[in-house]
Amino acid sequence: MPDPAIARLAAELASYPVPPGARPPGVSGQAGAGIAVALELKTDAGVLRFISMTTVFGTALDxxxxxxxxxxxxPLDAFTRAALSA
Incomplete structure (x- = not known):
């Protein structure tokens, strides 16, 4: 049985309005779809898309x-790579 507090939170989040131009999660054809979630930044140069990796030194002796x-x-696509190189 789901936690009632979590169910209320999920219902509240689902009730929020969707911003204009937003894409639903898991849109096919998107770079990295199904593998990772892209970080998208709207800039004056256009939308830059990144994938991130976190490294944690959990067993270091120091x-x-x-x-x-x-x-x-x-960079997740050629446009972002070119924008960063410029």
Whole structure:
């Protein structure tokens, strides 16, 4: 049986209006569809799309590295790659 608080939260989220031009999740033909969720940033140059990877040093012996987390962003399409190179 689902948690009633979670069910209420899901119903509340579903009631929010959808912004104009928004795409539903899982739209086919989108770069990276089904593999990862793209980070999309609207800029003056256009929409830039990225995929991110997080690396956590969880078993490092050095105390300084034990809590180090590195998040990297990679261009998801040729347009984003070209915009970043410009």
């Amino acid at each position: 105390l300084g590295l034990a809590e180090l987390t590195i998040e990297t962003f990679f």
